[in-house]
Amino acid sequence: MSPVEWRDVIWYARYRLPPHEEICYPDTLLPPPETAGFKPSLGEGPGRHYRLPLPDNTGIHVRHHNGKYCIHWDQCDPEACGIISHLTHDAPHILFRVLALATLLLLPAITNRR
Numbered sequence: 001m002s003p004v005e006w007r008d009v010i011w012y013a014r015y016r017l018p019p020h021e022e023i024c025y026p027d028t029l030l031p032p033p034e035t036a037g038f039k040p041s042l043g044e045g046p047g048r049h050y051r052l053p054l055p056d057n058t059g060i061h062v063r064h065h066n067g068k069y070c071i072h073w074d075q076c077d078p079e080a081c082g083i084i085s086h087l088t089h090d091a092p093h094i095l096f097r098v099l100a101l102a103t104l105l106l107l108p109a110i111t112n113r114r
Helices: 006-016 083-090 092-111
Strands: 023-026 039-041 046-051 059-065 070-076
Touching: 006 023, 006 059, 006 070, 070 083
Parallel strands: none
Antiparallel strands: 023 070, 039 046, 046 059, 059 070
């Protein structure tokens, strides 16, 4: 396989795939994500995560794990929209877990106020 350029991967992921659908490439075909402007980020799952905000407030999310880059796009980039909006649109299962944990932690304080 010949080398691939990040600009082509970004375009394909954003305009040819639905949100959150991943496409993976061997890491030998692409330079490090930082060379294309990606910044290290937090993310779900193993490996290193990188993000690149796009002008329309969407974003490209890259996960580097087991010798490959897996790329998808998010409807709301956390840097552009804020973490709550990102979780609401792109990872509601994580937002639900955070809210459930907060409720469990606060419940004793609320019930002991009587």
